[in-house]
Amino acid sequence: MTMRATFAEESARSRSIAPSARRGSGAAGVRWGDMLARGFVITCAGVVVLATATMIAFLAQTGIKGLTEVGLWPLLHGTKWKPEADSFGGFALLSGTLVSASGAVLFGAVPAVLAAVWLSELSPKMIRTPFRRVMEIAAAVPSVVYGWLALVYLVPIMEHVAHRLYGADAAVGGEGLASSAILLGIMIAPTVLLLSLDALSRVPAELRQGSAALGASEMQTAFRVALPGAWRGILIAVFFGLARAAGETMAVQMVIGGARKLPDNLFTPTTTISTQIVMDMQNASPGTTASNALYSMALVLLVVSVIIVLATRLLSRQTAT
Amino acid sequence: MPATLPEGSTPPNEANEANEARVRAPLRKADRKGRRVEVVLARGLATMAALLAGAYVAGLVHLLMRGSSKLLAVSSTPVPRAGVENESVVRGFVSVAVFALLAWAVIATGRMVVGRVTRMRTADENAADPKLGGWAIAAIAGAVVAVGIVLRDHVPSFLVTLPSETTAGGGVGPEIFNTLYFAVLSTAVTLPIGVGAAVYMARFARSKPMVGALRTALDTLASLPSIVYGLFGFLVFVVQMQAGYSLFAGAFVLALLNLPLVVGISEESLRAVPQEVEDASIALGATRVQTTLRVTLPYAWPGILSALVLSVGRVFAESAPLIMTAGTTISRGSAYSLNPFRGGETLAVHLWYVNSSGLSPDKADVSAGTAAVLVVLIFLTNLGASRLARFGGAMGNKATSRLGKATR
Amino acid sequence: MKHPPIDAPADAKMRAVGLSVQYGEKVAVNEVSLSLLSNEVLAFIGPSGCGKSTFLRTLNRMNDSIEGVKVKGSVELDGEDIYAADVDPVLVRRRVGMVFQKSNPFPKSIFENVAYGLRIAGVRDRGILAEKVERALTQAALWDEVKDRLDESGLGLSGGQQQRLCIARALAVEPEVLLMDEPASALDPIATAKIEELISELRKTLSIAIVTHSMQQAARISQRTGFFYMGKLVELDDTTTIFTKPNERATEDYITGRFG
Structure with a gap:
C-alpha cells in the first residue's frame, strides 16, 4: 500500500513538471508546425486538382470555339484539311490516328502478348531475366529515337515493299500508314510485353499445377489456363499500348509523310491528329479558326484516349473485385 | 495376395479387371497425340520472341556503334570555344561526367572480373565481388574531377560544341x-x-x-x-x-x-x-x-x-x-x-x-x-x-x- | 548401393525403388522404396518437412517443373519406369492424378472445370463430355449439389465443395492412381468427413496414396500407413500395426505425440 502511495505521489509530482499532455498549452510550436505541414500537403493536392481543371477548361474552351465555327460533323467527316481555304475536314487526321494505332496493336501488341506467354510459361528459366532487362530498356528508349531509326531503316524497306506490291512506277513510297503502324508497333511492344508478363505472373501457380496434374502439357496449360487467367491484365496492357500509339506525335511525324489528305493506300503519305497539331500550330495565328480547329481536333484525340482509358479502368476495376 | 495387405481390403473383382484393361495406356512421348504440333508451335513462339528481342538489341547496339564515332572522338588539340556565357563551366561538368562514367565502367568491369577469378580459383561460389574502400573511392573521385577539369577542352567535341544549322561538325x-x-x-x-x-x-x-x-x-x-x-x-x-x-x-x-x-x-x-x-x-x-x-x-x-x-x-x-x-x-x-x-x-x-x-x-x-x-x-x-x-x-x-x- | 528389401508383389500398381530427391544441396527424400497396391489407400504420415509431400509428387512427376530438383532411383507404374528418358510426364499425369492441399478450381464454370482434363486429352464430343462430367461429379458426391448450376463459376462453391470439385476434375480423366496431398487440411470437420467417405468409396476403382498430417485420418481411411522422418521411410505396415504396435522407436514416439 505504502509503495503504491509513493508511486502515485511520485507520478503526480513528475506530471506537474512534465510538459502538459493537453493540446495547445505547452506544445504550441509543434501545433504550428503541424498545421503548416498539413496546410502544405492539402495545398499540393489542391494544386494538382486545380492545374488539371484549368488545363481541361482551357483546351475545352478553345476546342469548343473551333467546334462551333466548323461544326462537329464537318470536322469529323470532311476529308479536306486546308486551313488556307478555310476547309477543316478532319477525317483524314482521325482515320490516320485510328489506323496507325490499330495497326500498331496488330504488329506490336499481338506478337508482344505471344512472346510474353512464351517467356512466362514455356521458355527456359535462365533467359527470363535478361529478356526482361532488354525489354525494360527498349520500353524506355525515347520515341523520337524509334522514329529516327524507322526513318533511316524502315522507310526504305517499306518503299521496296510498296514497289513490289504496286509496281515499280506506281506513285507509292515508304512513307505512309504502313510504316507508321509498324513503327508504333515496335514502339509499344516492349511496354505491352512487360505489362502482360506482370499479368501472367499474377495467375496463381496452383492453377498451373492443377492443370499439369490433369495431364495438360506446358503448351496446353499456357493457352488454356495462364492466358485466360491473365486476359484482363493483358487487355489492359494492349489498351495501354493503343493509347500510347494514338497519342504519339513526333515519331509518327517522321515516317507518315505529312500530306493533309486521305491516302490512296498504306504506302502513300497522310497524317494523324497529333502530327497535324504540331505541324500547323507553329503557323496558325491564335484566335483564328485555323488555330481553334486544331484544338477541336485535340479534343477529339482527348475523347479517343479518354474512351480507351475508361475501358481500361473498367476492366481493372472488374479484376479487382 | 501379399502378406502386407490387410484383411478386408481385398478389392472387388470387376475393379481389378477394369484396371488390367487399362494397363496398356501409353506412356511414351511418341504416343501423345498433338505433341508434334506443340513442339513446332513452341519453336515458332521461341523464334518470334528471339526475333523481337534480337531486333531491339540489334537496333540499340547498332545505334550506339554508329554514334560512338561522335562520342569517342577525343581530340589532342583543344576543341575551340564559342565564347558564350558559362561555356567553360559546362565543359568542366561534361568532362567530369565523361571521365566519371569511364572510371565507373572500368571499376565495375574490374570488380566483376576479379570476383569471377576468385570464385574460380577458390571454388567458393558465394565469394562476393571485391569492394573499394571509402578512401579509394574518394581518391578516384578526386582524380576524376581533377582530370576532368584539366582536360575539359579535349572531350569529344560533339558533346561540347554548339549545333550547326547548315554546316557539318x-x-x-x-x-x-x-x-x-x-x-x-x-x-x-x-x-x-x-x-x-x-x-x-x-x-x-x-x-x-x-x-x-x-x-x-x-x-x-x-x-x-x-x-x-x-x-x-x-x-x-x-x-x-x-x-x-x-x-x-x-x-x-x-x-x-x-x-x-x-x-x-x-x-x-x-x-x-x-x-x-x-x-x-x-x-x-x-x-x-x-x-x-x-x-x-x-x-x-x-x-x-x-x-x-x-x-x-x-x-x-x-x-x-x-x-x-x-x-x-x-x-x-x-x-x-x-x-x-x-x-x-x-x-x-x-x-x-x-x-x-x-x-x-x-x-x-x-x-x-x-x-x-x-x-x-x-x-x-x-x-x-x-x-x-x-x-x-x-x-x-x-x-x-x-x-x-x-x-x- | 544395395536397396533395402521392399515388398514388391507382382500386382503392385506403383513401385518406387531407391528413390531420392534433391533440392540443390538438400536431400528431401532419401532412398525410399515402397509399393502402392491396387485398390488400396496408402497413407503417409510424418512431421512437416519430412519429405512425404515431395515423395508423393515424384509419383506423377510433378516435381519436374521445379528448378533444381534432382530425382534418383526409379518409379514404376505397372512395371514401366516413369522416369525413363522416352516417357512423357504429361501422359504419366493422365494416369496418375493429383489433388492438392489447397483446392484450386480454375476460374471457369463447374462443368468446364471437370471437362478440362477431357478436353486436354482431345475429347470434343459434347455428349461424351456431358456424360463423363456427370459421372465424375457423381463419383465425387457433388452431382446433387451442383447439377442445377453447372454453368456457374467453380469459385462460387464452398471450400469443401471446391475440393470435391477438384477431386471430380481428377476423376473425370479416369486415372488409375490418385495422389492426394493433405486434401482435407483446409476443411471443416463436416467437409472432411465427406472427403474421407469419398476416399473409401473411390478405393473400389483405383489406388490412392494420401499424405495427411492427421493420424486419426490415416487410421480411419487407409489400409497401410508409411511413416516418414527426415526424408526417410522409417516404417511401412498395416495401418492397425503402425498405430498399435509399431516396430520402430521413432514411429512410436511420433504416434504417441512425443515429437512432431
Whole structure:
C-alpha cells in the first residue's frame, strides 16, 4: 500500500513538471508546425486538382470555339484539311490516328502478348531475366529515337515493299500508314510485353499445377489456363499500348509523310491528329479558326484516349473485385 | 495376395479387371497425340520472341556503334570555344561526367572480373565481388574531377560544341545542357507538389470529395497524350502570356506530365511503410506530422527517389510538348544560360529537328550521335532507378531494426 | 548401393525403388522404396518437412517443373519406369492424378472445370463430355449439389465443395492412381468427413496414396500407413500395426505425440 502511495505521489509530482499532455498549452510550436505541414500537403493536392481543371477548361474552351465555327460533323467527316481555304475536314487526321494505332496493336501488341506467354510459361528459366532487362530498356528508349531509326531503316524497306506490291512506277513510297503502324508497333511492344508478363505472373501457380496434374502439357496449360487467367491484365496492357500509339506525335511525324489528305493506300503519305497539331500550330495565328480547329481536333484525340482509358479502368476495376 | 495387405481390403473383382484393361495406356512421348504440333508451335513462339528481342538489341547496339564515332572522338588539340556565357563551366561538368562514367565502367568491369577469378580459383561460389574502400573511392573521385577539369577542352567535341544549322561538325553541347536543366527545373516543381499530394493521399486524406477529385485529376493527367500538354503550355505561356518559347513553360508542362507517375509511385511507397514503424514513433510521443516527416518519408524515400528518376527519364525522352513550349532552336548568346525564360531545345527535340528541317550535310551522323547520347542517358537513369528500388529494400530493413532497438 | 528389401508383389500398381530427391544441396527424400497396391489407400504420415509431400509428387512427376530438383532411383507404374528418358510426364499425369492441399478450381464454370482434363486429352464430343462430367461429379458426391448450376463459376462453391470439385476434375480423366496431398487440411470437420467417405468409396476403382498430417485420418481411411522422418521411410505396415504396435522407436514416439 505504502509503495503504491509513493508511486502515485511520485507520478503526480513528475506530471506537474512534465510538459502538459493537453493540446495547445505547452506544445504550441509543434501545433504550428503541424498545421503548416498539413496546410502544405492539402495545398499540393489542391494544386494538382486545380492545374488539371484549368488545363481541361482551357483546351475545352478553345476546342469548343473551333467546334462551333466548323461544326462537329464537318470536322469529323470532311476529308479536306486546308486551313488556307478555310476547309477543316478532319477525317483524314482521325482515320490516320485510328489506323496507325490499330495497326500498331496488330504488329506490336499481338506478337508482344505471344512472346510474353512464351517467356512466362514455356521458355527456359535462365533467359527470363535478361529478356526482361532488354525489354525494360527498349520500353524506355525515347520515341523520337524509334522514329529516327524507322526513318533511316524502315522507310526504305517499306518503299521496296510498296514497289513490289504496286509496281515499280506506281506513285507509292515508304512513307505512309504502313510504316507508321509498324513503327508504333515496335514502339509499344516492349511496354505491352512487360505489362502482360506482370499479368501472367499474377495467375496463381496452383492453377498451373492443377492443370499439369490433369495431364495438360506446358503448351496446353499456357493457352488454356495462364492466358485466360491473365486476359484482363493483358487487355489492359494492349489498351495501354493503343493509347500510347494514338497519342504519339513526333515519331509518327517522321515516317507518315505529312500530306493533309486521305491516302490512296498504306504506302502513300497522310497524317494523324497529333502530327497535324504540331505541324500547323507553329503557323496558325491564335484566335483564328485555323488555330481553334486544331484544338477541336485535340479534343477529339482527348475523347479517343479518354474512351480507351475508361475501358481500361473498367476492366481493372472488374479484376479487382 | 501379399502378406502386407490387410484383411478386408481385398478389392472387388470387376475393379481389378477394369484396371488390367487399362494397363496398356501409353506412356511414351511418341504416343501423345498433338505433341508434334506443340513442339513446332513452341519453336515458332521461341523464334518470334528471339526475333523481337534480337531486333531491339540489334537496333540499340547498332545505334550506339554508329554514334560512338561522335562520342569517342577525343581530340589532342583543344576543341575551340564559342565564347558564350558559362561555356567553360559546362565543359568542366561534361568532362567530369565523361571521365566519371569511364572510371565507373572500368571499376565495375574490374570488380566483376576479379570476383569471377576468385570464385574460380577458390571454388567458393558465394565469394562476393571485391569492394573499394571509402578512401579509394574518394581518391578516384578526386582524380576524376581533377582530370576532368584539366582536360575539359579535349572531350569529344560533339558533346561540347554548339549545333550547326547548315554546316557539318555541329555538336549538341547546349542540348545536353538543356536536357539536364529541364530535368532539374521540372523536378523542382514535381518534387514538392508530387510528394505533398502523395502524402496527402496516403496519410492525411480526410475529405472524400477531395480524394475523389484528386484521383480523377491524376487519372485524367495520366490518360492525356503528351501533345495535349504541349497545346496547353502553348496556349497559356506562348499565346496568353505572350512569353514566347521558354524553358520555364516546358519544365512546367513536363512537371504536370510527370505528376501522375510521381504521385502514384510515391503514394505506393508511403503506403508500404509498415504500420508498426509508425506506431513505434507515435508511441514515443511524436505527433502525426512529426511521424510522417521523420519516419514515414525517410522510410519511403528510396521509392520516391526512384519515381523522380523515372520522371527524369521521361523528361529526357519527351519531344512533342517541348517543341510547342520551348521551341526548336538554340540561340548562340544564351546557349548555356541559366535564365529559365529563354527558349531552347533538348536532345530529343534536336534529333527530330535535324531530321525534319536540318540542312547540315552530316545530319545522319549528328542524328546517330544525338540518339546515342540520349540512349546512354536513358540507360543510366533506368539503372539508377532500379538501383534505388533495390537500395530501398535494404534501407527499409535497417530503418526498422534501428527503430525496433530504439523502442526497446 | 544395395536397396533395402521392399515388398514388391507382382500386382503392385506403383513401385518406387531407391528413390531420392534433391533440392540443390538438400536431400528431401532419401532412398525410399515402397509399393502402392491396387485398390488400396496408402497413407503417409510424418512431421512437416519430412519429405512425404515431395515423395508423393515424384509419383506423377510433378516435381519436374521445379528448378533444381534432382530425382534418383526409379518409379514404376505397372512395371514401366516413369522416369525413363522416352516417357512423357504429361501422359504419366493422365494416369496418375493429383489433388492438392489447397483446392484450386480454375476460374471457369463447374462443368468446364471437370471437362478440362477431357478436353486436354482431345475429347470434343459434347455428349461424351456431358456424360463423363456427370459421372465424375457423381463419383465425387457433388452431382446433387451442383447439377442445377453447372454453368456457374467453380469459385462460387464452398471450400469443401471446391475440393470435391477438384477431386471430380481428377476423376473425370479416369486415372488409375490418385495422389492426394493433405486434401482435407483446409476443411471443416463436416467437409472432411465427406472427403474421407469419398476416399473409401473411390478405393473400389483405383489406388490412392494420401499424405495427411492427421493420424486419426490415416487410421480411419487407409489400409497401410508409411511413416516418414527426415526424408526417410522409417516404417511401412498395416495401418492397425503402425498405430498399435509399431516396430520402430521413432514411429512410436511420433504416434504417441512425443515429437512432431
